[in-house]
Amino acid sequence: MSQSTIESILQEERLFSPSESFSETAHIKSLEDYQRLAERAKADPEKFWAELAQQELHWFQKWDTVLDWQPPFAKWFVNGKLNISYNCLDRHLTTWRKNKAAIIWEGEPGDSRTITYAQLHREVCQFANTLKQLGVKKGDRVGVYMPMIPEAAIAMLACARIGAPHSVVFGGFSAEALRDRLIDAEAKVVITADGGWRKDAIVALKPQVDKALADGAVPSVENVVVVKRTAQDIHMQPGRDHWWHDLQQDASPDCPAEPMDSEDTLFILYTSGSTGKPKGVVHTTGGYNLYTHITTKWIFDLQDTDVYWCTADVGWITGHSYIVYGPLSNGATTLMYEGAPRKSNPGCFWDVVEKYGVTIFYTAPTAIRAFIKMGDHLPKARDLSSLRLLGTVGEPINPEAWMWYHKVIGGERCPIVDTWWQTETGGVMITPLPGATSTKPGSATFPFPGIIADVVNLDGNPVGENEGGYLVVRHPWPSMLRTVYGNPERFRRTYWEHIPPKDGKYLYFAGDGARKDKDGYFWIMGRVDDVLNVSGHRLGTMEVESALVSHPAVAEAAVVGKPDDIKGEEVVAFITLEGNYEPGDELAKELKQHVVKEIGAIARPGEIRFSEALPKTRSGKIMRRLLRSLAAGEEVSGDTSTLEDKSVLDKLRGEG
Numbered sequence: 001m002s003q004s005t006i007e008s009i010l011q012e013e014r015l016f017s018p019s020e021s022f023s024e025t026a027h028i029k030s031l032e033d034y035q036r037l038a039e040r041a042k043a044d045p046e047k048f049w050a051e052l053a054q055q056e057l058h059w060f061q062k063w064d065t066v067l068d069w070q071p072p073f074a075k076w077f078v079n080g081k082l083n084i085s086y087n088c089l090d091r092h093l094t095t096w097r098k099n100k101a102a103i104i105w106e107g108e109p110g111d112s113r114t115i116t117y118a119q120l121h122r123e124v125c126q127f128a129n130t131l132k133q134l135g136v137k138k139g140d141r142v143g144v145y146m147p148m149i150p151e152a153a154i155a156m157l158a159c160a161r162i163g164a165p166h167s168v169v170f171g172g173f174s175a176e177a178l179r180d181r182l183i184d185a186e187a188k189v190v191i192t193a194d195g196g197w198r199k200d201a202i203v204a205l206k207p208q209v210d211k212a213l214a215d216g217a218v219p220s221v222e223n224v225v226v227v228k229r230t231a232q233d234i235h236m237q238p239g240r241d242h243w244w245h246d247l248q249q250d251a252s253p254d255c256p257a258e259p260m261d262s263e264d265t266l267f268i269l270y271t272s273g274s275t276g277k278p279k280g281v282v283h284t285t286g287g288y289n290l291y292t293h294i295t296t297k298w299i300f301d302l303q304d305t306d307v308y309w310c311t312a313d314v315g316w317i318t319g320h321s322y323i324v325y326g327p328l329s330n331g332a333t334t335l336m337y338e339g340a341p342r343k344s345n346p347g348c349f350w351d352v353v354e355k356y357g358v359t360i361f362y363t364a365p366t367a368i369r370a371f372i373k374m375g376d377h378l379p380k381a382r383d384l385s386s387l388r389l390l391g392t393v394g395e396p397i398n399p400e401a402w403m404w405y406h407k408v409i410g411g412e413r414c415p416i417v418d419t420w421w422q423t424e425t426g427g428v429m430i431t432p433l434p435g436a437t438s439t440k441p442g443s444a445t446f447p448f449p450g451i452i453a454d455v456v457n458l459d460g461n462p463v464g465e466n467e468g469g470y471l472v473v474r475h476p477w478p479s480m481l482r483t484v485y486g487n488p489e490r491f492r493r494t495y496w497e498h499i500p501p502k503d504g505k506y507l508y509f510a511g512d513g514a515r516k517d518k519d520g521y522f523w524i525m526g527r528v529d530d531v532l533n534v535s536g537h538r539l540g541t542m543e544v545e546s547a548l549v550s551h552p553a554v555a556e557a558a559v560v561g562k563p564d565d566i567k568g569e570e571v572v573a574f575i576t577l578e579g580n581y582e583p584g585d586e587l588a589k590e591l592k593q594h595v596v597k598e599i600g601a602i603a604r605p606g607e608i609r610f611s612e613a614l615p616k617t618r619s620g621k622i623m624r625r626l627l628r629s630l631a632a633g634e635e636v637s638g639d640t641s642t643l644e645d646k647s648v649l650d651k652l653r654g655e656g
């Protein structure tokens with residue numbers, strides 16, 4: 001964020017209070033209610049979480065210790081036994097919700113399906129039995145590489161039901177990226193579809209799985225289950241590949257939920273860091289179930305009449321926590337949409353809102369900015385009066401986009417919850433509670449009750465009002481990541497030792513910069529590490545660099561983010577070539593395509609800049625700060641005295 005943006009943000013005086021009618025029926029009705037909860041939680045966090053765990057979830061066996069904290073390793077609800085699929089399904093079947101819509105699915109092109117809790121339970125049980133028949137046992141990892149279809153949620157819940165941790169890989173990732181994740185997780189089975197719809201076209205998924213598994217690259221995978229979605233020709237390898245519908249047909253709908261230990265792994269989800277390969281973030285059962293349940297209930301103010309729509313993909317944490325587990329644990333109706341706004345159908349989101357009478361809508365700032373550009377006439381031509389609450393997630397929202405969302409989509413009547421969180425946190429950490437918190441456009445406002453967040457310097461001391469610092473969390477919370485899969489040292493280093501622990505006190509380091517204003521509102525300023533946020537998707541600069549240098553033409557690559565009006569950030573790659581290659585548009589195109597092949601379309605560089613050399617310090621470190629300024633077209637300011645070869649800078653500016 002530029003200095004001028006920061007200054008204008010900190011002068012934000014607009015305050016939007018929840019309407020009386022909203023507050024009246026809300027779960028949390030006033031600022032006083034919120035403060036009372038937050039204070040109670042702070043005074044005795046274990047009591048606070050234990051009471052909620054008792055009230056909100058079904059346990060097969062109660063825990064004997066609420067929290068076992070051996071920093072930085074936490075265990076929540078020790079020796080408690082539960083099953084999240086039971087909490088998401090079985091317990092609703094004994095209530096009137098049995099025949100309530102659990103999932104409303106709007107597919108492409110024009111397909112749709114509504115699945116009740118009873119039907120969902122049946123399908124999950126059948127698929128759980130299918131997995132068992134394929135030899136999947138408690139503790140075995142299952143890869144899920146799916147389009148946005150109900151079977152994705154069914155697969156996740158079936159894994160949870162038998163205690164097999166799932167590892168969902170976003171369907172937009174390449175075969176190479178999929179392979180790396182399957183290898184790391186040592187997946188035994190992969191669940192996929194022949195293809196999926198993406199913007200009016202069918203994208204092949206099964207062929208990507210074939211490529212990922214080719215030549216025995218992932219020896220752990222024994223079986224592949226394929227949903228028939230787009231019905232194009234695909235290769236089925238006898239013995240390994242099975243059609244979902246064939247297996248489902250033979251599977252019994254009777255499958256009791258396995259009593260899981262509270263600390264048994266529920267899933268692994270890979271996310272990018274500033275160094276190395278993506279990390280397998282490990283989430284466990286009890287704490288994750290509780291935290292996603294209660295955050296969904298209070299932040300989205302879920303009522304039984306709501307039609308709740310989160311536009312994320314199940315391949316990201318937002319889809320895990322706020323399409324599948326949080327809403328279903330609450331017995332809500334959750335909408336899944338396979339489509340995406342595109343030139344041929346720019347109003348499709350608003351059609352979905354109108355068609356189903358969506359009441360709660362949760363999306364990313366990048367989507368909102370794209371809608372602004374597409375024009376107000378699109379939402380204005382639809383009836384959006386069913387909406388009562390709006391949310392955003394994934395990146396800081398600029399106040400202009402917030403105001404547009406408030407006026408054009410929310411009709412000035414819907415509170416907006418700007419929710420800050422991460423793959424690692426499992427659930428939302430800093431957010432308004434819509435019936436309680438007065439919001440300021442661009443601020444995620446206050447920590448959720450029980451979350452002790454702060455802004456500190458590198459010594460771990462709080463910074464002053466409006467001063468920039470690092471966002472940290474001071475006390476463990478139920479849905480925190482437990483470790484990095486197979487790499488506890490990396491877990492310790494990345495999140496808990498960046499700010500050195502003092503007197504046994506560990507701070508969770510989020511990797512974001514933040515400020516607190518005079519009223520205690522949190523303002524998230526973006527990543528402070530080499531992690532980019534492109535359209536709300538997290539990308540490690542190093543991952544993109546590794547993809548680039550794996551191309552024979554590339555000698556060195558340095559990747560930085562450049563501010564972009566819609567995407568937030570865009571990938572810019574500075575490249576030096578091997579001797580026998582010439583820079584040019586053709587090669588730039590080829591390199592962009594190479595990154596798509598190695599990682600996926602979300603990582604495609606917007607711009608490739610060829611250079612004879614990269615700016616380095618005398619010790620050989622690439623000076624990214626300079627590259628960021630160059631990419632943004634700004635004057636290179638600050639200290640350049642450590643630059644080894646000053647002429648490099650002129651050449652990069654095109655003046656050499």
Ligand code: WT7
Pocket residue numbers: 271317318392393394395396397418419420421422423424444510511512524526527533536537538
């Ligand atoms: C990073 C986490 C967790 C949901 C999707 C992203 C950024 C997320 C906000 C927000 C400002 C935000 C942060 C964070 N971020 N939400 N409301 N305001 N920044 O999950 O891929 O793990 O990325 O997204 O930089 O660290 P993720």
